[in-house]
Amino acid sequence: MRSNGNGRGDDVVENRGGSTFTGVVWGEVLLPHADGTGVNRVTFSPGARTFWHRHTGGQMLLGVAGRGLVVTRDGSVAPISEGAVVHGEAGEEHWHGAVPSSFMTHLSTVLGGATEWLGEVSEADYAAALERLRELPDPSRRT
Numbered sequence: 001m002r003s004n005g006n007g008r009g010d011d012v013v014e015n016r017g018g019s020t021f022t023g024v025v026w027g028e029v030l031l032p033h034a035d036g037t038g039v040n041r042v043t044f045s046p047g048a049r050t051f052w053h054r055h056t057g058g059q060m061l062l063g064v065a066g067r068g069l070v071v072t073r074d075g076s077v078a079p080i081s082e083g084a085v086v087h088g089e090a091g092e093e094h095w096h097g098a099v100p101s102s103f104m105t106h107l108s109t110v111l112g113g114a115t116e117w118l119g120e121v122s123e124a125d126y127a128a129a130l131e132r133l134r135e136l137p138d139p140s141r142r143t
Contacts, residue, residue: 020053021049022049022051023097024045036056042105048097051120051121052073055088055091056112056114057110060109061106062085063081063085063086065082066081066103067079067102069129071125072094075129077132079133090113095121
C-alpha cells in the first residue's frame with residue numbers, strides 16, 4: 001500500500017511546459033509515481049493543454065473545477081468539469097486541457113506503465129475539437 005499520509009501533495013506546485021504542455025499549466029504530485037502508477041493535480045490556464053500522449057496502462061481523469069475537454073486521436077471529444085470522470089484506455093492516444101474561456105483542474109491517475117509523449121496539438125486540431133465540443137447536445141458543455 002502507498003499513501004501520501006496527510007491527504008495533501010508535497011506542497012510543490014510546478015509550472016509545467018516544454019515538450020508536454022502548450023500554455024501555462026501547474027502540476028502538483030499528490031502520490032509520487034512508483035511502478036508506473038501515481039496521482040497528480042493539474043491546473044490548466046484557459047486554452048492550455050497537454051501534448052498528444054498515451055499511457056501503457058491507461059489513465060483516469062477526475063474533473064475538479066472549471067471546464068475542459070479530452071480528445072482522442074479518432075476525434076472523439078469528452079467534456080471534463082467538476083465531477084466528470086474520463087477513462088483513457090491503455091495505449092489510447094489523447095490530449096486534455098482547458099477551453100479558451102475557463103481554467104480547468106483535474107486529478108490525473110496513471111494506471112500503470114509509462115507515459116509516451118507525442119507531438120504538440122496544433123491550433124487547428126484544438127479549434128476542431130472545440131467545435132465538436134460545442135456540437136454536443138448539453139449546452140453546459142459548450143466553450
